[in-house]
Amino acid sequence: MNNTAAFIMPVKLGSGETELSHFRAAVESIKNQTDSDWVLVMVDDFSDDEKVYAKIDEFKSELGEKLHVIYFDKNYGAGPARNKGIAYANETGAPFILYNDSDDLSDPKRLELVRKAFEDESVNVVYTSFDVIDENGNPVPDSNISMAIREILDGHKLDIVEGENAFVNIASKKKYTNLTSCTAVRTSLAVAEPFPIASVSEDCNTWFRYGAHPGKFVFLRDIKGGYRICTGVASRSRSLNHDFYKQLFEMDKAGFESAIDTAKKCGTMGGWNENDLRCAFHVRLALSLLHGGDEEYCRKSLGIAQAISKEKTLLYIEQLHCLPESKAKLKDFAL
Numbered sequence: 001m002n003n004t005a006a007f008i009m010p011v012k013l014g015s016g017e018t019e020l021s022h023f024r025a026a027v028e029s030i031k032n033q034t035d036s037d038w039v040l041v042m043v044d045d046f047s048d049d050e051k052v053y054a055k056i057d058e059f060k061s062e063l064g065e066k067l068h069v070i071y072f073d074k075n076y077g078a079g080p081a082r083n084k085g086i087a088y089a090n091e092t093g094a095p096f097i098l099y100n101d102s103d104d105l106s107d108p109k110r111l112e113l114v115r116k117a118f119e120d121e122s123v124n125v126v127y128t129s130f131d132v133i134d135e136n137g138n139p140v141p142d143s144n145i146s147m148a149i150r151e152i153l154d155g156h157k158l159d160i161v162e163g164e165n166a167f168v169n170i171a172s173k174k175k176y177t178n179l180t181s182c183t184a185v186r187t188s189l190a191v192a193e194p195f196p197i198a199s200v201s202e203d204c205n206t207w208f209r210y211g212a213h214p215g216k217f218v219f220l221r222d223i224k225g226g227y228r229i230c231t232g233v234a235s236r237s238r239s240l241n242h243d244f245y246k247q248l249f250e251m252d253k254a255g256f257e258s259a260i261d262t263a264k265k266c267g268t269m270g271g272w273n274e275n276d277l278r279c280a281f282h283v284r285l286a287l288s289l290l291h292g293g294d295e296e297y298c299r300k301s302l303g304i305a306q307a308i309s310k311e312k313t314l315l316y317i318e319q320l321h322c323l324p325e326s327k328a329k330l331k332d333f334a335l
Helices: 017-031 050-066 078-091 110-117 147-154 166-174 187-192 202-211 244-266 274-292 295-308 310-318 324-334
Strands: 005-011 038-044 067-071 096-099 123-133 183-186 216-228
Touching: 005 017, 005 078, 005 110, 017 038, 017 050, 038 050, 038 078, 050 067, 067 078, 078 096, 078 187, 078 202, 096 110, 096 187, 110 123, 110 216, 123 147, 123 202, 147 274, 166 202, 166 244, 166 274, 183 187, 183 202, 202 244, 244 274, 244 295, 274 295, 274 310, 274 324, 295 310, 295 324, 310 324
Parallel strands: 005 038, 005 096, 038 067, 123 216
Antiparallel strands: 096 183, 123 183
């Protein structure tokens, strides 16, 4: 039986020295794993840059058979790139996958602890928290971390998503809880629930669908990943996308509705009524949109919740873990 785990890394880089140094640091964090039974599946999403290809060739020389590189002949996006890596991992019999973007860092003990967690056959997904680091690898002060990222980190301290029925807990309380580069999944589930073809919130859409399947989420408390945010860039996808919040709304809604269908079939609704969960989800999505500064889609999400139940919309707003001023704003929109 093959026990070799697969790290999957989409690559879409330019030739800047800073980007290439981050790329090097990401690969080094995998090389430094205490558990050496891994392969790195790198999927180049048409970087189309000789310096990037030269850097990949360096890694080939260093890693030998521990690196498998797939090259795209045009840019498809991170989701399809991960799907290609998942397909390779599945073909080669990797039992589970660890995602790691090309500028993020894995803790040295990540694979060791993830493998131990997957010894429980009921576990589907294993994830960790993370530290936010800048372009130089230094910690980013809390005051410079976006509200969206702070929401995720706060969710790793209160009402942590773990155990059964992960989907309903994410949908009703979190909206998003596991960072891609801190997430590991059984290969069979990754094959069953591929990433959508999208450049915004494709990961959140996928986590909903993972969580709707029977099985557990495990949160590892002893290690953290490193999530890189460069100075002046609020979000990797947001900075390049004028319709960011529209696409986020539509992608999250689509992932939720797909997950609802799966959860009903699999009996993983956790005691929730379908419409109550839909109402709670849209209230929680509205909070994230409010924190992102998009009033139009915040109101749209609240409108869907109110069409289900005005009374429960206000109840779910009241139950949110957020600043009083955020609750007040949502209540103003809902009244």
